[in-house]
Amino acid sequence: MQQSVIPLNQTPDAMLLLPEARAETAGASLNLALILDGVRRHFWIPMTLAMFGMIIGYSYYKRQKPGYEATSVAQFGAEQKTLLGIDGVGSSHFGDEKSVNTLIQAAKSRDVMGRVVTDLKLTQRATFSGGHPSESKEAKDHAIAVVGTMTRVSLRKDTRLIDFTVSGPDPDLVASISSQAALSLVTELENQKNRTLQEAVQSLVAEGERLQEKLKKSEIAMHDYKRKNQAISLDERKDLVLSKLKELGAGLNRQSTERLTLETHLQACKEGKMPRDQLLNLPTIANHPKISGILSQIGAQKAALAVLSERYKSKHPKYEAAQAQYDNLEQQLDTLLGDAVGLLKSSCENSRELEKKMQEQLKQQESEALDLEQLAVQYNVLKREMESDQAVYESVLSRIKQVDVSKEMEAPPIWVHQLAMVPTEPVSPNAQKIVGSSTAGGAMLGLAIIGLMVMQDRSIRSLEDAREKLRMPVLGIVSNVTQEPESSGRTQNAAMRAEMVLKTHKNIAESFRELRAVVTKHARGQKQSYMVVSAVPEEGKTFVSTHLAVTFASQGLRTLMVDLDLRRSRLAEEFGISKRGCGLTELALGEATLADVCHYTGIPNLFLLPAGRHVSSPAELLANCDIKQLRKVALKAGFDRIVIDTAPLIPVHDTLVLGELADITLMVVRCNRTPSVIVQEAMRKLQQTGIPLSGVVLNRLTRRSRSYDYYYHNSYYRPREIENGDDTRLPVRNAPFQQERII
Structure with missing residues (x-):
């Protein structure tokens, strides 16, 4: 797989000024990007395990026997409302969650399952009896356990329907067990209801008989009390006594008021403070027989005088006779009024006597009322007890009648909504579920293994x-190229392949140019040499050195690429140069000159100094010869840049004897492969031998782990530009070097 270089999203100065102290930790050691990258690199693990799981699942599916399911449905009612609001004593209400859960557990109870076993005679089947005799208790217990494992009772969500689902290999049997389970639950609840009703009726009848006997005793006790105390008409007597008591109290109050008035008048008469007219206004004086008679005569004589005064004068004998008679009556009245004290005193004594008699009558009446009240207390106690017994007795009789009526009218608490149908298609084994689960399990196991691998990975996985x-x-980041140019292959040499990559992928070429700018600024002096090292083989140092050399050459700089890996030299073969030709070994032994060992690569300005023939001790050869003179000779020969490819540091110590051969030393680290401790050990060896390490180039960094600057490179160069290519080069300053060998 070809590779491309992706630089840091920093300026060269920023990279060179990074402190060698500990950098900030960026993110956790394990994140989604690393896991996805691990899946991409090790995708064969979950795929293999998924395939293996699919095979196991399919094998398990083929070994399974077909299973059938049958479902019966029972429906239960909510809180029942019966005629006239009468609730049955044994009625079952399922209006709350606890009651429904209780009903579900009752459907799985031993009584219901035992009824199913008995009704279907399942103990006669060998699969249910467990090898025990069909009539034994052990056979029934085993059959109940088997039926319980086959039966699944569940409540449908947001309904009042209960499903009795039975699974098994026999479709007829599972349908029978499912239907019988629903019927058995209905029968069991109905029997419980009837037993409860019967017990309730018996209890009510016994209570009614007891209350009837108690009521009878209460009535007898009340009757005896009435007869003994003559309290037949106690209420009427009590009302009469209370009425008379009120009248006596009112009369006594009036008499007391009258007596007090008389005593007041008597006292006033004794003191002589009352005039004649005020005495006549007193009822006691005015109502006296003698005084009232004289007052009548005076009134009549006064009227006669009025008549005579109209006919006669005051001196007339008749008028004078009438006047004398009138004066005589007035005199008699004055005489009687003179004895007013005696009259008032007599009236006061009579009033006191009358008041005393009325007080005695009132006390007697109060005593009689207290006696009646005492009789009424005991009477009321007996009466309330009798009425209470009668009310309770009548309530029990009414409840007994209600139970009898509600027993006939009340709907059953649960009934069968639908019996099970004999299934025609098996429901298990489910090929999709089994094979899919096993396949998914294998894939998940593979992903878990990848996760563990990522967690245990101690290699460099990202820039941070x-x-x-x-x-x-x-100093640079190299990522994988997912697609090679169509014209690339093993028939082309390394220089041509590198040039093709730089032509085809503009963003890759720009990345190498930026890497070139970074390392050029980091070098000392005008003439610059670069040594590319790695900790272990297969890190990609040859790839990086080749592309870096091509990048220098494309700038118009005469570049010499030196193969110092004398043990496993590859550059001669990669560039299509014969291994039997002269190289660095011959140059170090003094058998050839620089012009003899430098080969033209086919790319303008790029020449190769191969390793030469194989020697037994490359380290001794490099240590004994003055290898540092190579740079001086090459620069003197007209080369502007020298790129040196070396042997790995950990397996051999050939590179450690080079010293400060180059101005810039780059270490190539392959991501997701080489442990960081190995790289650190290689860096420690360089430090011990005095070879300064300028920086690190990360090789084969996945796109998910690289810096975001690749996005800008990728988006800046449009597909049209990449397809057409733009291979503008600087003028070549190669004069006599445009031939195959240096002369």
């Missing part, structure tokens, strides 16, 4: 991960 673990500037 590299900054955190390596603590070095990341």
Whole structure:
């Protein structure tokens, strides 16, 4: 798979100024992007396990026997309303959730299941008896347990329907068990209701008999009390006594008032304070027989004088005679009024006597009323007790009648809504469910394994991960190219393939140019050399060095690419140069000159110094020769850039003897593969040998883990530009180097 370079979303200065201290941690060690990337890289694991699960599920499905289901439906009523509001004693109400749950549990009870076993004679079947005799208790218990496992009782949501679903291999049998289970529940509840009603009626009858006997005793006790105390008309006597008592009280009050008035008048007469006219206005004086007679005569004589005065004068004998008679009557009245004290005193004494008699009568009447009240208290106690017994007795009789009536009119608490039909198609095993579940289980297991692999992965997985673990500037990012150019293949050499990639993918070419700008600014002096290293093989350092060299050459800079991997040299073969030709080994041994070992690659300005023939001790060869003179000779020969491909650091120590051969040292790290501790160990070796490491290039970083700057590269170069290509190059300064070999 070809690769492309994606630079950091930073300016070169920013990358070079990154501190070597610990970088900020970006995100958790495990996130969705890493998991998705792991799935992309290891997709064969869930696919293989899903296929394996599908095979197991299908095998399990083929071994299963067909199963059938039959469902009977029972319906229960809510709180029942009977005629005239009469509720049955044994009525069952299912108006709340607890009552409904109780009904569901009752449908699964041993009594209901036992009735099903008995009615269908299931103990005579070997699958239900469990090998026990059909008439034994063990056979029935085993059959009840089997029926219970086959039966599923459930309430339909938002309805009053109960489903009795029975599963089994025999369609006729499951239909019979389902129907019988519903019928058995109805029968069991009806029997419970009848037993409850019967017990209630018996209890009410016994209570009625007891209350009847008690009422009889209460009536006898009340009758004896009336006869003993002559209280037959106690209420009438009581009313009469109370009425008379009120009259006596009112008369006594009037008499007391009259006596007080007389005493007041008597006292006034004794003191002589009352005139004649006021005395005559007193009822006691005015109503006296003598005084009232004289007053009548005076009135008549006064009228006669009035008549005579009209006929005669005052000196007339008749008038004078009448006047003398009138004066005589006035004199008699004055005489009688003179004895007014005696009259008032006599009237006061008579009033006191009358008041005393009335007080005695009132006391006697009060005593009689108290006696009647005492009799009434006991009488009322007996009367209330008798009335209470009578009311309770009548209530019990009424309840007994209500139970008899409601027993006939009350609807059953539950009834069969629909009996089960014999199923014609099996419901199990469900091929889609079994195979789908096993396949999904295998896929989920594969995903879990990938998740564990991602969690246990200690490699560099992202840009932030590299900054955190390596603590070095990341100078470039290389990602996978999902599609190679159509003309690429093994028939082309490495230079041509690299050039084709740079032509076809404008964003890749721009990324290499930016990487070139970063490392160029980081180099010392005008003449620059670059050494590309890696911790272990297969990191992609040859790929990075090749593309970097092509990028330098495309800028018009004469570039020399040196293969210092003397153990596993590949550049000569990749560039289509014969391995038997001269190379670095011959140059180090003094057997050839630089002009003899430099080969033209076919790309303008790009030349290759291959490794040469194989030697037994490459490290000793590099250590004994003055390899640092290679840079001086190459720069003196007219090369502007030198790109050195080296051996891996961990397996061999060939690269460690090079010292400061190059101005820039780049370490290529393959993402999602090489553990960070291996890379850190390689960096430690470079530090110990005095080779300064300039930065890191991340290789094969997935698109989900790379920086967002790739989006801008990808969107800036439109498809038309990528398809047409734009291979504008700088003028080539290669003079005598446009031939196959350097002369």
